[in-house]
Amino acid sequence: MKVYTLFLFFVAAFFVLVFLSSSAIAAESIYICRPCSRSFIPEMNEVISNLGLEDTLQVKATSCLGYCDEPYVLKFRDQIYRNMDKALLEAMLKDAFQIE
Numbered sequence: 331m332k333v334y335t336l337f338l339f340f341v342a343a344f345f346v347l348v349f350l351s352s353s354a355i356a357a358e359s360i361y362i363c364r365p366c367s368r369s370f371i372p373e374m375n376e377v378i379s380n381l382g383l384e385d386t387l388q389v390k391a392t393s394c395l396g397y398c399d400e401p402y403v404l405k406f407r408d409q410i411y412r413n414m415d416k417a418l419l420e421a422m423l424k425d426a427f428q429i430e
């Protein structure tokens with residue numbers, strides 16, 4: 331009986347771990363150019379948090395995105411966004427995630 335209980339515990343733990351790791355992988359990434367735009371990261375996180383996307387969208391810093399004279403520069407869903415500010419980011423994310 332104890333072996334059977336232990337087996338059930340490990341099976342349940344396995345499925346919990348699989349669920350947690352798959353939800354972490356499911357988070358989408360938005361990339362910000364670290365060299366020219368990293369000072370925008372706190373504002374990005376604020377917008378993401380205000381839209382309730384903190385579990386859905388993850389900010390990652392990256393190397394130069396090729397538009398160095400037009401900060402803030404972001405990459406999202408294989409598209410480059412230049413001259414970003416909070417208002418533009420908020421509009422872009424609302425559109426991308428269909429938030430009213």
Ligand code: FES
Pocket residue numbers: 363364365366367393394395396397398399403
């Ligand atoms: S340094 Fe930011 S786009 Fe090149």
